[in-house]
Amino acid sequence: MALAQAARVPLILAGAAPLVSGALLVVQAWLLATVLDAAIVKQVPRQELLTGILGIAGLMLLRACITWAGERAGADAAERIKRHVRQSLFLRLVNKGPYWSRGQASGELASAVVDQVEALDGFFAKYLPAMAAAALLPVAFAVLLLPVDVIAGLVLLITAPLIPLFMALVGWGAQGASRRHLRAFARLSGFFADRLRGLSTLKLYGRAEAEAASVVAASDALRQRTMSVLRIAFLSSAVLEFFAALGVAGVAVYIGLTYLGFLDVRWSPLTLQAGLFCLLMAPEVYAPLRQFAAHYHDRATAMAAVTQIAVLFDGLPADEAADDAADRTHAPLQSGAGAGVTIQGLTLLAPGRSNAVLTDAALVLPPGEHVALMGASGIGKSSLIEAIARLRPFQGDIRIDGVPLADWDETALRQRVALIGQKPQLLAGSIADNIRLGCPGASDAQVHEAARRACVLEFSEVLPQGLDTPLGSRGHGLSGGQAQRVALARLFLRDPGLILLDEPTAHLDESTQHRVLDEILEFSAGRTLLLATHAPAVAARFGRVLRVAGEKVENA
Numbered sequence: 001m002a003l004a005q006a007a008r009v010p011l012i013l014a015g016a017a018p019l020v021s022g023a024l025l026v027v028q029a030w031l032l033a034t035v036l037d038a039a040i041v042k043q044v045p046r047q048e049l050l051t052g053i054l055g056i057a058g059l060m061l062l063r064a065c066i067t068w069a070g071e072r073a074g075a076d077a078a079e080r081i082k083r084h085v086r087q088s089l090f091l092r093l094v095n096k097g098p099y100w101s102r103g104q105a106s107g108e109l110a111s112a113v114v115d116q117v118e119a120l121d122g123f124f125a126k127y128l129p130a131m132a133a134a135a136l137l138p139v140a141f142a143v144l145l146l147p148v149d150v151i152a153g154l155v156l157l158i159t160a161p162l163i164p165l166f167m168a169l170v171g172w173g174a175q176g177a178s179r180r181h182l183r184a185f186a187r188l189s190g191f192f193a194d195r196l197r198g199l200s201t202l203k204l205y206g207r208a209e210a211e212a213a214s215v216v217a218a219s220d221a222l223r224q225r226t227m228s229v230l231r232i233a234f235l236s237s238a239v240l241e242f243f244a245a246l247g248v249a250g251v252a253v254y255i256g257l258t259y260l261g262f263l264d265v266r267w268s269p270l271t272l273q274a275g276l277f278c279l280l281m282a283p284e285v286y287a288p289l290r291q292f293a294a295h296y297h298d299r300a301t302a303m304a305a306v307t308q309i310a311v312l313f314d315g316l317p318a319d320e321a322a323d324d325a326a327d328r329t330h331a332p333l334q335s336g337a338g339a340g341v342t343i344q345g346l347t348l349l350a351p352g353r354s355n356a357v358l359t360d361a362a363l364v365l366p367p368g369e370h371v372a373l374m375g376a377s378g379i380g381k382s383s384l385i386e387a388i389a390r391l392r393p394f395q396g397d398i399r400i401d402g403v404p405l406a407d408w409d410e411t412a413l414r415q416r417v418a419l420i421g422q423k424p425q426l427l428a429g430s431i432a433d434n435i436r437l438g439c440p441g442a443s444d445a446q447v448h449e450a451a452r453r454a455c456v457l458e459f460s461e462v463l464p465q466g467l468d469t470p471l472g473s474r475g476h477g478l479s480g481g482q483a484q485r486v487a488l489a490r491l492f493l494r495d496p497g498l499i500l501l502d503e504p505t506a507h508l509d510e511s512t513q514h515r516v517l518d519e520i521l522e523f524s525a526g527r528t529l530l531l532a533t534h535a536p537a538v539a540a541r542f543g544r545v546l547r548v549a550g551e552k553v554e555n556a
Contacts, residue, residue, distance in 0.1 A: 074124065074129050090113065138160040501531040
């Protein structure tokens, strides 16, 4: 319900539409009963009834327009809220960083952002307006009938509240079943995505048929849970129809017996106008409840989806942008100037390791200094670089330009710091498109120059389409060294103050490594550069070399 604040106005319109339509319905039913009474009992000529008939037609048309406007408002509110939730979840993904997302099943994250957020549509577009109408209109209609006929009003007033009571009992089971169904759906999404990603490996080891059977079994389990949710949904509808039929039949039998003279509990004769009005309004008392029941499972589905999102994202989505802006300052940008880095008391932990990667480490990088970082594999070089880029949780104090890392605005930090890791992320698209990710507004000439400096042209020029050669997902079609150079070309489109490189020349031959390193050092002139490497020849090009050893960072 807190999410409803994102679309308060359209939700109010969607909730008010059935109430206004209900008020017009009372006038329409009374006018119809009056016209029929005048035509049957009073034998009024048709010409004199024309005004009443036109009034009834006008009311029907007006109610249809109001209903349409209410549905449009509800749909608009749902779309606004879903967009708000998806943006909040995506921003939370960005804020948590790749370190957190690596520990999650990508299929479950995608299912939460797409499918489970979509499950909120029915709650806001249909359930909330129906709930407002079901809470007010049945009681209002029944009370309105009391002055016309006390017995009919009491019958409806007693039977109508029983429907929400029994529906609530059924709804508890529906919510639990929906929660289990969405949890199974999320697991199946992650399961299927993981199998699809590792399909070539499964085929290589002869596990394709066994995993296909596992997917079939998981799909069948999901089908069974889906059917259990549907059974409960049909049960809630059966409860509603039973009590609605009981109430309408009770009013009809009472009025019929009264007209036939078998029942006489009134103080005055029951006129045709009053009887018709009661008969016309009796089904309308239960109509809002029928509409409510039709969308009651939307509430259970939405509740289950919200629960699953809260579990997966460590809480429900909020205004992440506002929270982030309140907690972090916009550090001043110094375009092109080297950034100073100060680290004190740094401790880095890694999952699956009993000992810390780094303990009480300290490091000072003056602005504009070029430093090589060496150490054995797995010693913590990549972890240190990721911590400086705020992509890994840490304990201690890291400051860039004197500002604590936690206080940096995300956009300002990404403009100030450039990181290229060992496994760069390439997307489906052309080579030029992947280079242009470093600066989406870069011209073709700038992209070509960046590709030249990163030695991308050396392999792209022999391809039929050059830089326009399309790549598959994750850079499929390029070798490790080629993918590294494409990612490195992004750096030459940017203007960072701090450059963090993790083994940028690991997959290159000696000649290409020398040319790429020349371009990196030339570009980094005046900027702060920290480059992790295993190659002594690369480290020899730097004025200062640090070594990670024994959970410490020290001069080599």
